[in-house]
Amino acid sequence: xxxFSTLTPVIxxxxxxxxxxxxxxxxxxxxxxxxxxxxxxxESKPWVDEDLQDDTEINSENTEDDDWxxxxxxxELPHIPYAPPRYPEPEMLERSQQFYSLMNQRRSVRFISPxxxxxxxIENVIRTAGTAPSGAHTEPWTFVVVADADTKxxxxxxxxxxxxxxxxxxxxxxxxxxxxxxxTNWVKEYLDVAPYLILIFKQTxxxxxxxxxxxxxxxxxxxxxxxxxxxxALQNVxxxxxxxTPLNCxxxxxxxxxxxxxxxxxxxxxxxxxxxxxxxxDLNRKDLNDIMVFV
Amino acid sequence: xxxFSTLTPVIxxxxxxxxxxxxxxxxxxxxxxxxxxxxxxxESKPWVDEDLQDDTEINSENTEDDDWxxxxxxxELPHIPYAPPRYPEPEMLERSQQFYSLMNQRRSVRFISPxxxxxxxIENVIRTAGTAPSGAHTEPWTFVVVADADTKxxxxxxxxxxxxxxxxxxxxxxxxxxxxxxxTNWVKEYLDVAPYLILIFKQTxxxxxxxxxxxxxxxxxxxxxxxxxxxxALQNVxxxxxxxTPLNCxxxxxxxxxxxxxxxxxxxxxxxxxxxxxxxxDLNRKDLNDIMVFV
Numbered sequence: 238x239x240x241f242s243t244l245t246p247v248i249x250x251x252x253x254x255x256x257x258x259x260x261x262x263x264x265x266x267x268x269x270x271x272x273x274x275x276x277x278x279x280e281s282k283p284w285v286d287e288d289l290q291d292d293t294e295i296n297s298e299n300t301e302d303d304d305w306x307x308x309x310x311x312x313e314l315p316h317i318p319y320a321p322p323r324y325p326e327p328e329m330l331e332r333s334q335q336f337y338s339l340m341n342q343r344r345s346v347r348f349i350s351p352x353x354x355x356x357x358x359i360e361n362v363i364r365t366a367g368t369a370p371s372g373a374h375t376e377p378w379t380f381v382v383v384a385d386a387d388t389k390x391x392x393x394x395x396x397x398x399x400x401x402x403x404x405x406x407x408x409x410x411x412x413x414x415x416x417x418x419x420x421t422n423w424v425k426e427y428l429d430v431a432p433y434l435i436l437i438f439k440q441t442x443x444x445x446x447x448x449x450x451x452x453x454x455x456x457x458x459x460x461x462x463x464x465x466x467x468x469x470a471l472q473n474v475x476x477x478x479x480x481x482t483p484l485n486c487x488x489x490x491x492x493x494x495x496x497x498x499x500x501x502x503x504x505x506x507x508x509x510x511x512x513x514x515x516x517x518x519d520l521n522r523k524d525l526n527d528i529m530v531f532v
Numbered sequence: 533x534x535x536f537s538t539l540t541p542v543i544x545x546x547x548x549x550x551x552x553x554x555x556x557x558x559x560x561x562x563x564x565x566x567x568x569x570x571x572x573x574x575e576s577k578p579w580v581d582e583d584l585q586d587d588t589e590i591n592s593e594n595t596e597d598d599d600w601x602x603x604x605x606x607x608e609l610p611h612i613p614y615a616p617p618r619y620p621e622p623e624m625l626e627r628s629q630q631f632y633s634l635m636n637q638r639r640s641v642r643f644i645s646p647x648x649x650x651x652x653x654i655e656n657v658i659r660t661a662g663t664a665p666s667g668a669h670t671e672p673w674t675f676v677v678v679a680d681a682d683t684k685x686x687x688x689x690x691x692x693x694x695x696x697x698x699x700x701x702x703x704x705x706x707x708x709x710x711x712x713x714x715x716t717n718w719v720k721e722y723l724d725v726a727p728y729l730i731l732i733f734k735q736t737x738x739x740x741x742x743x744x745x746x747x748x749x750x751x752x753x754x755x756x757x758x759x760x761x762x763x764x765a766l767q768n769v770x771x772x773x774x775x776x777t778p779l780n781c782x783x784x785x786x787x788x789x790x791x792x793x794x795x796x797x798x799x800x801x802x803x804x805x806x807x808x809x810x811x812x813x814d815l816n817r818k819d820l821n822d823i824m825v826f827v
Contacts, residue, residue: 316811321637322770323805326650329769333656336768340663340761342616355621356826361628363824367817368635369760370775376818383827455777458756458798462775465664465760466635473631474624475617480665480757482750494827503753510618516611522662523671529658531651532678532789 339472341522346477348515349431349507356384358474359433359508365470369463372455377440378463381494382433388493392436393428395489396505400425403484427479431507435478436490437464438500450499460503471508477515478506634767636817641772643810644726644802651679653769654728654803660765664758667750672735673758676789679728683788687731688723690784691800695720698779722774726802730773731785732759733795745794755798766803772810773801 324332363380371377383389400423428434439460443451453459464480471478483490487502619627658675666672678684695718723729734755738746748754759775766773778785782797 314813314815317814319639319641319643319806319810319812321639321772321806324770326653329653330650330656333653333660333765333769336765337656337660337663340660340765343663343665344614344616345665346614348614355625358624358628360820360824361625361632364820365628365632365635367820367823368632368638370638370640370763372777374815376823378823379825380823381825381827385827388827457752458777461753461756462760462763465757465762466764467760468665468757469761469764470628470631470635474628475619477616482667482753494825511614511616515614517614518609519612520609520669525655525659525662528662528671528673528675529655530674530676530789532676532680532683 340469343468343472344477344517345479346511346515346517347427347479348512349427349477349509350512351430351432352510354432354476354509358476359435362467362470362474362476363435366463366467369459369466371459371463372453375440375443375451375453375456375459377443377453377456378460379438379440379496379500380467381436381438381496383436383494384433386429389431389434390429391493392434392490392505393425395486395493396425396428396483397423399484399486399489427507431509433508435467435506435508436494436502437467437504437506438491438496439503440499441501442499444499457503464504464506467506475510476508477511478508481505481507635764638763638767639772639812640774641806641810641812642722642774643807644722644772644804645807646725646727647805649727649771649804653771654730657762657765657769657771658730661758661762664754664761666754666758667748670735670738670746670748670751670754672738672748672751673755674733674735674791674795675762676731676733676791677728678731678789681724684726684729685724686788687729687785687800688720690781690788691720691723691778692718694779694781694784722802726804728803730762730801730803731789731797732762732799732801733786733791734798735794736796737794739794752798759799759801762801770805771803772806773803776800776802 359382363382366380367376367378369378383392404423437460439456440453441456442453445451468478468480481504483502483505486505490502490505491500654677658677661675662671662673664673678687699718732755734751735748736751737748740746763773763775776799778797778800781800785797785800786795
């Protein structure tokens with residue numbers, strides 16, 4: 238009994254040490270989980286294309302490059318004189334008016350004719366898109382032009398499958414009673430019909446001759462600007478398209494088209510003549526005063 | 533002594549409980565810190581513009597809208613026939629070649645003439661940019677055109693101050709020996725000299741008539757596409773610019789120009805005629821085969 242009495246504090250101490258250890262471990266697990274889950278906030282946001290959330294600029298560990306305005310690559314090049322054509326003021330005004338009229342006729346068109354379009358025209362349109370400025374002149378774009386019927390059909394299947402999921406997920410919340418009207422939206426007949434599909438990939442990084450990765454700063458802005466020039470070039474030759482961002486189809490389409498890991502699908506444009514019965518929603522654009530502020 | 537012996541286990545137990553509590557608190561603090569720091573990874577990434585990292589699509593709690601391709605707004609509108617001009621194939625090819633030649637002459641120009649440019653031309657150029665497509669036709673752009681000399685000068689001060697910090701931070705790492713050459717880079721004389729500065733803001737959300745916020749999906753892509761059309765319109769009238777993304781100047785410039793909280797500065801374009809002695813780096817563009825894949 239005396240021995241037990243003497244040992245009691247020792248036993249209690251051992252028990253307490255065990256308790257402390259258990260506590261410590263349970264806390265560590267919680268911490269480790271917290272660290273993991275905070276990095277990956279997995280909420281249901283069906284409209285966010287996770288493949289595009291690459292945060293190239295944020296996660297990159299490459300600090301070798303300049304950003305857009307610094308243009309390190311350009312600094313090292315010799316300069317040459319630049320004297321583009323100059324128009325007298327009345328001609329300038331006339332040209333600005335004509336180009337506005339041309340572009341103001343542009344609409345997103347979902348009714349595309351299957352008639353063939355000369356490939357040389359498409360090539361010139363892509364060349365034109367390639368004249369866009371880009372961060373440090375990285376030209377971070379790849380235009381995949383699909384004319385092959387089987388590949389177009391496979392693209393349609395991938396896009397429609399994902400679109401149907403997108404619509405049904407959202408319908409669960411709000412549009413349960415309106416199945417029939419929405420149904421027409423995930424059916425993308427134009428993906429089969431249009432003579433060309435142009436899939437625009439942004440290159441999130443480049444690969445240097447020594448095999449190292451080179452960050453492409455502002456690649457999404459650069460590629461989108463290039464797309465704006467592409468839309469101007471299409472409008473200029475009388476072709477139509479609809480600017481689409483196929484939600485969550487990027488990885489499947491990248492695999493189908495065998496694009497490398499640094500290329501992410503930004504936009505998909507079906508291109509052709511408008512069909513004879515093409516219609517567009519009767520919408521208006523904002524007035525100049527609603528988009529411009531003069532200081 | 534017997535009393536002490538009897539109390540020893542109790543004292544040890546109390547001590548252990550205190551130790552456990554201390555341990556627990558220290559662990560909690562560590563966890564709380566871990567949670568906080570993981571949310572705000574503050575590394576030195578001088579090329580990342582934090583003001584643009586708004587993650588509009590990710591953080592938004594508004595699920596009322598459709599994404600780009602679904603165009604909910606358009607669905608509810610009546611459709612009207614659409615029959616744009618159609619060109620015979622030879623004319624189409626000719627037009628595509630001419631537009632490519634025009635756009636291929638475009639260069640980013642930092643030497644801008646102070647000569648005045650008709651305001652009507654600038655207005656037509658902005659109107660043209662406003663014809664761009666946008667996610668669910670939200671038209672999420674504001675073009676602030678600055679002609680006022682004092683405001684231009686204040687913009688220059690803000691941009692140069694930030695640029696100097698950007699350069700010096702990076703120079704600390706790599707370019708300590710090359711101060712003189714870099715110095716020319718944070719001096720942006722063209723911000724004073726160009727007759728117009730066009731500051732392009734993206735509206736990260738809209739405000740509905742009932743005061744609720746309306747998420748502008750794909751606003752950065754939409755506004756960048758609009759900028760591509762703006763660059764085409766400028767090139768078409770013989771004006772030059774340099775597409776710049778003033779790093780970390782957004783909040784100050786937004787305050788200076790009194791833009792609302794939903795507008796974030798995406799691009800800053802000084803616009804004018806090129807100066808007589810304008811030069812550009814002697815760079816090449818990628819060949820068609822390096823930017824296009826035909827399937």
